[in-house]
Amino acid sequence: xxxxxxxxxxxxxxxxxxxxxxxxxxxxxxxxxxxxxxxxxxxxxxxxxxxxxxxxxxxxxxxxxxxxxxxxxxxxxxxxxxxxxxxxxxxxxxxxxxxxxxxxxxxxxxxxxxxxxxxxxxxxxxxxxxxxxxxxxxxxxxxxxxxxxxxxxxxxxxxxxxxxxxxxxxxxxxxxxxxxxxxxxxxxxxxxxxxxxxxxxxxxxxxxxxxxxxxxxxxxxxxxxxxxxxxxxxxxxxxxxxxxxxxxxxxxxxxxxxxxxxxxxxxxxxxxxxxxxxxxxxxxxxxx
Amino acid sequence: xxxxxxxxxxxxxxxxxxxxxxxxxxxxxxxxxxxxxxxxxxxxxxxxxxxxxxxxxxxxxxxxxxxxxxxxxxxxxxxxxxxxxxxxxxxxxxxxxxxxxxxxxxxxxxxxxxxxxxxxxxxxxxxxxxxxxxxxxxxxxxxxxxxxxxxxxxxxxxxxxxxxxxxxxxxxxxxxxxxxxxxxxxxxxxxxxxxxxxxxxxxxxxxxxxxxxxxxxxxxxxxxxxxxxxxxxxxxxxxxxxxxxxxxxxxxxxxxxxxxx
Numbered sequence: 001x002x003x004x005x006x007x008x009x010x011x012x013x014x015x016x017x018x019x020x021x022x023x024x025x026x027x028x029x030x031x032x033x034x035x036x037x038x039x040x041x042x043x044x045x046x047x048x049x050x051x052x053x054x055x056x057x058x059x060x061x062x063x064x065x066x067x068x069x070x071x072x073x074x075x076x077x078x079x080x081x082x083x084x085x086x087x088x089x090x091x092x093x094x095x096x097x098x099x100x101x102x103x104x105x106x107x108x109x110x111x112x113x114x115x116x117x118x119x120x121x122x123x124x125x126x127x128x129x130x131x132x133x134x135x136x137x138x139x140x141x142x143x144x145x146x147x148x149x150x151x152x153x154x155x156x157x158x159x160x161x162x163x164x165x166x167x168x169x170x171x172x173x174x175x176x177x178x179x180x181x182x183x184x185x186x187x188x189x190x191x192x193x194x195x196x197x198x199x200x201x202x203x204x205x206x207x208x209x210x211x212x213x214x215x216x217x218x219x220x221x222x223x224x225x226x227x228x229x230x231x232x233x234x235x236x237x238x239x240x241x242x243x244x245x246x247x248x249x250x251x252x253x254x255x256x257x258x259x260x261x262x263x264x265x266x267x268x269x270x271x272x273x274x275x276x277x278x279x280x281x282x283x284x285x286x287x288x
Numbered sequence: 289x290x291x292x293x294x295x296x297x298x299x300x301x302x303x304x305x306x307x308x309x310x311x312x313x314x315x316x317x318x319x320x321x322x323x324x325x326x327x328x329x330x331x332x333x334x335x336x337x338x339x340x341x342x343x344x345x346x347x348x349x350x351x352x353x354x355x356x357x358x359x360x361x362x363x364x365x366x367x368x369x370x371x372x373x374x375x376x377x378x379x380x381x382x383x384x385x386x387x388x389x390x391x392x393x394x395x396x397x398x399x400x401x402x403x404x405x406x407x408x409x410x411x412x413x414x415x416x417x418x419x420x421x422x423x424x425x426x427x428x429x430x431x432x433x434x435x436x437x438x439x440x441x442x443x444x445x446x447x448x449x450x451x452x453x454x455x456x457x458x459x460x461x462x463x464x465x466x467x468x469x470x471x472x473x474x475x476x477x478x479x480x481x482x483x484x485x486x487x488x489x490x491x492x493x494x495x496x497x498x499x500x501x502x503x504x505x506x507x508x509x510x511x512x513x514x515x516x517x518x519x520x521x522x523x524x525x526x527x528x529x530x531x532x533x534x535x536x537x538x539x540x541x542x543x544x545x546x547x548x549x
Contacts, residue, residue, distance in 0.1 A: 047439070048414035049483045070371035075516035083371050106299045112368040114338070115330045117300065124290045152323045156315045157292070172365045190323075224323065 001016075015274040016065070018256040023264045024054040030267055031061060036097055037253045038065035045086045050202035057095050063207070065254060071136060073146065074104035074119035076128040084139045091140060096251065100145040100178045100208055103129060105165065109187060113160075120155040121165040127284065133173040145208045146170070146236070147178040150227035151187035162187070163198045176208035181240050182233070182256075186215050186225040194203040195240055204248040210276060212241060213256040233270055242277055250278040304331055305364065309434045311337030335363045337357050339377045343403045345457045346384070358390060374411050378404065386482045389529040395448035402450050402474065405442035406485075411486045412440040423525070427485055431506040433535040440478035443493055443500075451485050479532025486531045491519040496533060 001209075016036035019027075039057055044055055062258075068087060071079060091099060104116035118265065129146075137144055148166055170177055172233050179202065188195035214231035218224035233241075233255060245251060255270040296315070303311045304327060310322035336359040340347045347355040353412065362383050368376050381400035384390045390397070417438055423430065449467050450476040455466070473493045475486045488496065495512035503511065512519040527532055 043374065046374045046411035049372075049411045049478065051411070052414075053348045073370075076297065079372065086372075105297060107371070108297045110369060111301070112371050113304065113331060114368060114373055115302070117297075118294070120296065121470065125293055125530050128293060153316060153320045155296075156317075159298075160450050199314050216324075221322070226326065238419050239430055244389060 004207075009018075013275060014250045015255070015269070016228070017255045017267055017270040017271045018067075018254060018258065019055075019058065020261050021051065021054055023267070024058060025063050026264050028054075028057050032264075034062060034271055036063045036065050036252060036254070036269065037168060038067050038256075041087055042070050044090055055094065058085060063097045064094050066090060066094065066099045067100040067254075068099070069116065070106050070133075071101045072105045072107040072116070073101050073104045073132045073136065074124070074129050075107055079132055079139075079153045080107065081139070081186065084136060088140050091142070096234075098145055098178075099140065099142060099164075100147055100209060102147045102149060103169070104149050104157065116149055117150060118151060118153055118155055119160050121158045121160045124158070126165055126168060127162065129169050130172045133169060133175050133201065133250065137173065137175065141174055145176040145178040147180055147211065148183050149187075150180070150183040150190075152190055152224070154191055159213055161193075161198075163201050167202060169203050170206045175265055177206045178209040178211060179207050180211035180213070181244060181245070182211065182213040182215055182237050183227060183238055185237050186227045189223075189225045196243060199240060200247070200265075207248050207251055210241065210244065210251050210253045211256055212237060212270070227258045228259055231257075232266075233273075238273075238277070239275070243280070243283075245278055250282065253278070258288045259279055301328075304328055305367075313370050316452045332360050332363055334377065334407065335368070335373075336375050339363075339380060342377050342407050343380060343400055344402055345454055346396060346400050348457055349396060349399065350390070353377050354389075358384070358387060361387070375408065380404070393501050395446065395450060395453060397512050398444070398446040398448055398450050401447070401452065402444050402454055402476075405444050405476045406483050409440040409442055409476045412478065415439055415535045417477075418529060418534045418537060420529055422531075422537045425537070429539045431504065434502060434540065435505070435528075436536040437500040438477060438479070440476070440483075440531055440536045441500065441533045442476040443473065443488070443497060445471070445473040445493065446477065451487060452472065454485070475531060475533060477531045484531060486527060488527075489517065492524050492527065493518045495521070495524050496518065496528065499534070 011036035013033065016034050019037040019039050039055065039129060044051060046052065057072050071083065085126050103119055106115060106117060107115050107117055133144065146166065147167060148162060166177055169175065176217065184198050188198065212233045213229045214233055216230060217224045218226050218227050253274045255274060257267055299313045301322065303313050312321040316324065338357045339359045352373050362380055380399050381404055385397035405436055415438055418435065421544050425433065449472045451472050452467050473488045475488050475492060475496065477484050490534060491512045491514060495508050498508035498511040509521055
């Protein structure tokens with residue numbers, strides 16, 4: 001298209017945002033330079049209409065990332081095959097860069113809880129999770145990334161550090177990791193562990209994507225952080241991010257901002273900031 | 289599957305839905321029990337917002353506080369049966385009709401039915417609507433033809449001026465004005481990407497319902513022809529085409545006269 005003379009810069013971009021449909025018309029009209037837009041897969045599991053039409057237009061201009069929130073990989077039950085088939089159809093339609101899910105559960109018997117509910121981290125849960133990841137990757141015919149949760153509770157019978165739990169799941173199933181730096185930070189405050197140590201322990205070759213977001217302090221309990229995706233990425237999360245990419249090198253990075261949604265300029269500035277952090281890192285490494 | 293994990297999930301799910309606001313899984317250490325409310329809030333707030341986005345006029349009519357309390361009562365007995373929330377809340381209109389606190393607004397359940405029909409139309413399968421050219425057949429063929437309804441088409445009949453009330457509630461500030469207290473029947477369509485509403489007379493509604501139910505044009509005409517109301521099929525067909533209410537015209541294959549004699 002018209003940018004054919006200068007593909008190098010856009011080809012090297014790595015930062016994107018979670019797509020908010022309120023911005024879609026502006027994005028399609030202005031065509032900002034963004035590496036990728038991420039969408040929640042379930043929001044597009046409809047038969048037709050304006051949502052799919054908007055995503056079709058987005059896909060014509062940008063790569064997409066499909067981020068599932070309801071597969072219930074950690075649920076210790078057989079996966080919902082119909083849901084997997086719908087996900088597979090979306091993958092066929094949009095040919096995303098990456099497909100990711102969470103290590104949470106959201107289905108019990110036949111009831112769906114629209115939330116990411118916590119899984120104890122122990123050996124039995126690891127075996128269940130791996131069998132679900134195997135099932136998903138087999139049906140979908142592709143590798144997925146799994147994301148670390150934001151934690152509020154220390155669950156009983158949890159005897160494996162979460163980072164080891166995730167790394168072991170990746171080693172056993174061949175899946176990759178979506179590392180949510182904000183979730184690591186929120187969990188480290190809520191449960192009291194060392195966020196830097198958590199991030200440092202994860203082998204760079206397993207990390208396929210990074211999430212950034214904002215959080216808030218609970219109104220009733222000032223020791224509690226809530227992962228609400230309702231504000232800009234705060235300084236301690238940027239600091240952890242810089243530390244992480246210094247070790248991994250540039251990675252697909254998605255900024256999530258799902259509540260109190262800002263204008264497009266404010267949201268895209270967050271992606272630009274992540275892009276700049278990766279660029280500065282490359283330049284300092286070249287200089288060194 | 290793992291029995292310990294399933295037992296943990298059962299307990300967690302039961303406590304999420306428990307009536308007591310401070311319920312928490314017994315296996316949690318005391319300092320974490322307080323935090324279980326985060327998951328309860330997420331559940332009710334998340335689904336309440338989903339309902340609020342699906343029923344914006346209902347929410348506006350009753351106010352946010354009443355709406356979220358009503359939503360909570362609905363959610364407790366209508367948990368999602370599937371992972372996709374785009375069409376969550378199908379039973380909400382019926383729930384409102386039977387919910388005594390909501391009866392102060394007599395047309396509330398009808399408004400919910402209208403908003404539900406609009407939501408279903410929004411997410412329905414895409415299809416090109418019937419074109420006038422598809423109706424270029426002989427009069428005999430047209431009389432014997434059937435029309436396939438467009439996937440988005442819905443008809444809502446109310447004893448209140450429900451479409452006018454809906455329109456009145458789209459403005460950022462409702463201008464008080466006198467509405468005629470008439471029954472309205474509204475047809476919802478989505479020929480392209482925008483949901484449309486069209487008012488129908490009772491005979492037009494009878495005609496379109498008969499067609500959508502699979503009756504032939506001639507049979508549907510009979511359904512619509514009532515002694516007390518005039519039915520003009522030309523006007524009705526013009527409306528059907530303009531609104532995109534149907535997507536295909538099926539003309540039965542002509543009988544081969546005398547072939548078997």
